[in-house]
Amino acid sequence: MxxxxxxxxxxxxxxxxxxxxxxxxxxxxxxxxxxxxPFTLLVIGVTALIGVVFTVDLPWLQVTLMSTVAFAGAAVLTIxxxxxxxxxxxxxxxxxxxxxxxxxxxxxxxxxxxxxxxxxxxxxxxxxxxxxxxxxxxxxxxxxxxxxxxxxxxxxxxxxxxxxxxxxxxxxxxxxxxxxxxxx
Incomplete structure (x- = not known):
């Protein structure tokens, strides 16, 4: 009910x-x-996913992108x-x-x-x-x-x-x- x-x-x-x-x-x-x-986290995640896909040959850049997404996600959730x-x-x-x-x-x-x-x-x-x-x-x-x-x-x-x-x-x-x- x-x-x-x-x-x-x-x-x-x-x-x-x-x-x-x-x-x-x-x-x-x-x-x-x-x-x-509310869509801010979604935009950050999709942008990072696209960046990871296009940087297959650069693992250091992939790690940087994933770390940035984790940090930005935590920041958005706390804000x-x-x-x-x-x-x-x-x-x-x-x-x-x-x-x-x-x-x-x-x-x-x-x-x-x-x-x-x-x-x-x-x-x-x-x-x-x-x-x-x-x-x-x-x-x-x-x-x-x-x-x-x-x-x-x-x-x-x-x-x-x-x-x-x-x-x-x-x-x-x-x-x-x-x-x-x-x-x-």
Missing amino acids: GLLRRIRRGDRSHLVEQFLHQGDHVRAIVPAQGGLH SRYRLLAITDADVVVMRTRALRPAKPVELLGRVERTAPFAVRGTTWGQIIVGAEKVWVHRRYHAQLHDADTQLAAAPRGMRAASSTAYRGTRAKKKIRNVGSRHR
Whole structure:
């Protein structure tokens, strides 16, 4: 059963639920990747393979190419930032995930208020901006982003920021309470 169907049904067993507020209505859950374009490693590998094929008589050059590919692959994997975006009525909840477990959030990075549409740029891997971060989203999730954009455009202005305003108000109250308890 799909993750979004379980959440809509009220099943609180998935790890995404621990980062959502009680009144959040999840519209979509989208894995994303920040950093370099996801095809960067593929381009590096294919280029090195072509170089190895054409340098059959120069083994030292082949070893250099393979070492460069190994180094570049490790660099690309460490530079990449893996995210899981839970799109609610008024916010985007941004969570950090690991490379090999993109549906299992590890840490809450923040909530970004939805004031503008995502406006996906690209084909196979489309780039969107969430807060101040540019992330890449695969084509299979573009329809969910488009649906979320449509729902954002259809929502009245006052309804868009309702949950974000409530969240900020609650957060401010907690900060005030915590400040007073530190000085005792």
